Amino acid sequence: MAILSICTYPDPVLKKQAKPVDEINSSIRKLITDMAETMYDAPGIGLAANQVGRLERIIVVDLQKPDLQQGLIAIVNPEIVKAEGSVKYEEGCLSVPGFYSKVKRAERVTVKGLSPDGKPVTIEADGLLAVVLQHEIDHLDGYLFVDRLGPVAKELFKRKWKKLQSNKSNGNR
Ligand code: QAP
Ligand code: CO
Secondary structure, eight states: OOOOOOOOTTOGGGGSOOBOOSOOOHHHHHHHHHHHHHHHHTTOSEEEGGGGTOOBOEEEEOOOOTTSTTOOEEEEEEEEEEEESOEEEEEOOTTSTTOOEEEEEOSEEEEEEEOTTSOEEEEEEEHHHHHHHHHHHHHHTTOOGGGGSOHHHHHHHHHHHHHHHHHHHHHHO
16 A cells, blocks of 8 residues: 555646556556555545556545445446436546636536446436546546636636745745
8 A cells, every 4th residue: 555646736647548447456456555545544535546647547436424334435437327407516626626616517427437346336426526527537537627617717717826835935945
C-alpha cells in the first residue's frame, strides 16, 4: 500500500485520455488499492487514475457518509450507458484544491464496468453519487470540472486560482 502524489491543475496528464485496461493483473490491483488509500488520506470522495499520473481507465469513489454504508466503489473501464435529467451541484476536485463551483450534469446515470476482480458491474446512481461518477469518468477523458464552467465562472476560476497559487508561494517563502 502506498499514498500516491496527486497531480494538480495545470498538469498535462489531467488533459490526457486514459486507456482501457485489458487485463486486471496484480499491478492494476495494486494501483486500485493505492488510489483508494490516496483518496482516504486526502481526504476525498472520488479519484481517477490521471490524478495520480496513471493513464489506465480506473476510478475509485467513496462518499464517506457514515449513514450511507455504501463503502468503496472501484471501477475499471467505467462507461456511462444511460444518463437522464439535469442537476447543478457544487463540485470540488483534489487536482484543483481550494476551488469549488456549481456544474450542470445528468441527474441519474447507469455506469457499467469491471470490479477489481474482473467481474462485470452495473451501478445505477442518482444524487451526489451520480455527480461524482460523471466527474471521475470525465477525468479519464481528460476533462476537469473547470472545463465544464460557463465563461463567467471560468474567468472567476482563473482569477481565484492565480490568487491561490500566489498565496501558496508566499507561504513557502
Ligand atoms: C469529486 O472531489 C467531487 O478543494 C471528488 O482543498 C466532489 O473529493 C465531485 C477536496 C464534490 C462532485 C462534488 C477538494 C479536498 C476533495 C479540495 C473531491 C480540497 C480538499 C475533492
Ligand atoms: Co476531480
